[in-house]
Amino acid sequence: MRSALWIYLLVAPASAGAALVAPQLGGGSPGTTTAMKHADIFFESGSLVVHLDTSVATPRLRPLLPADAFDPAAPYALLSGKAYNAQYGWNAGGFISLPPGAGIWIEVLQSTPGLEVYQAPVDANGYAPILGTQGTSLRWKWSGRMSHNYYAATNFASQSHEATYRVYLGDSSSGTPLAGYGSTEVTFAFAPPGDYDGSGSVDPLDKYLWQQQYGATGPQLAADGTGDGLVDVSDYTVWRDALGAQLTPATQTIPEPSTVGLAILVTAFAPLLRL
Numbered sequence: 442m443r444s445a446l447w448i449y450l451l452v453a454p455a456s457a458g459a460a461l462v463a464p465q466l467g468g469g470s471p472g473t474t475t476a477m478k479h480a481d482i483f484f485e486s487g488s489l490v491v492h493l494d495t496s497v498a499t500p501r502l503r504p505l506l507p508a509d510a511f512d513p514a515a516p517y518a519l520l521s522g523k524a525y526n527a528q529y530g531w532n533a534g535g536f537i538s539l540p541p542g543a544g545i546w547i548e549v550l551q552s553t554p555g556l557e558v559y560q561a562p563v564d565a566n567g568y569a570p571i572l573g574t575q576g577t578s579l580r581w582k583w584s585g586r587m588s589h590n591y592y593a594a595t596n597f598a599s600q601s602h603e604a605t606y607r608v609y610l611g612d613s614s615s616g617t618p619l620a621g622y623g624s625t626e627v628t629f630a631f632a633p634p635g636d637y638d639g640s641g642s643v644d645p646l647d648k649y650l651w652q653q654q655y656g657a658t659g660p661q662l663a664a665d666g667t668g669d670g671l672v673d674v675s676d677y678t679v680w681r682d683a684l685g686a687q688l689t690p691a692t693q694t695i696p697e698p699s700t701v702g703l704a705i706l707v708t709a710f711a712p713l714l715r716l
Contacts, residue, residue: 459508461510461512461631462509464525465514465527467499467500467526470505470661472659472660472661477497478494478529479494479531479587480492480530481493482533482534483534484610488623488625489610489625491625499629499631499632499640499641500631500632500675501524501637502527502602502631502632503524503525503574503597503661504525504599504668505668506669511662511700517591520559520591523594524594524595524597524598527561527589528589528590529592532588533585535691537585537668539610542613542712543613544613545611546580546607546611547583547607547608548579548581548607548616549605549606550607550626552572552604553594555596556601556613557570557594558573558574558593559574559591568591573643578616589626592629592631597714598618598666599679601633601634602630603629603631607626607628608624609622634666635680637664638650638678651672656672656673658671
């Protein structure tokens with residue numbers, strides 16, 4: 442009897458009536474298509490080089506919509522209750538030939554507290570914690586195939602998140618750096634709270650976008666700072682608080698829009714929803 446009850450607990454939905462969904466590349470609930478953002482790795486003249494795709498906007502951590510849930514029996518259930526994203530992907534920039542006994546390793550140099558990392562589903566032990574998450578090693582051996590690890594955090598609406606990595610050539614088994622080879626560093630940053638246009642900073646243009654989308658509903662809305670599927674006053678609060686944090690010390694000024702035309706638009710629309 443206990444065995445039957447245990448099986449039921451494993452497969453039961455997280456909440457009654459919740460729609461069970463799978464993780465999305467861009468985070469949140471299904472509903473839109475999101476571009477991959479590759480970190481292409483090259484091994485050139487004895488050194489590792491990483492080219493990070495700059496054509497894709499800064500990724501954003503997004504939670505599921507309130508009506509959705511992850512199957513608690515699925516390996517990705519550990520993303521439940523968190524905002525997540527898997528757009529960043531480690532990828533081979535071409536054919537890579539390594540010295541015998543060597544492997545390409547990724548090592549955490551700096552990471553925002555609370556930012557978690559889970560193994561890409563295509564690799565062995567998909568969704569297993571890596572890169573310091575849950576006390577795991579700060580080093581992770583890249584498989585050599587395209588790997589979109591999942592990043593997750595609970596304080597996505599109040600904290601900016603990023604991680605800086607060293608990419609180096611190490612012993613295939615131990616990860617000990619091999620002498621005589623060059624390494625490189627790369628930072629994976631996620632859009633800060635209130636950065637609705639994906640520019641990497643919080644400014645009046647984000648408020649303008651919030652005004653344009655006010656009242657809209659659906660998954661992955663640009664100005665949905667709380668991730669609840671509705672653009673409302675709470676999303677303005679996220680932007681206002683983030684902008685306020687940027688304004689310390691008090692001598693700092695609000696960044697101006699990049700063009701006169703956009704500045705006029707911001708001025709014209711500001712009275713419509715001034716709070």
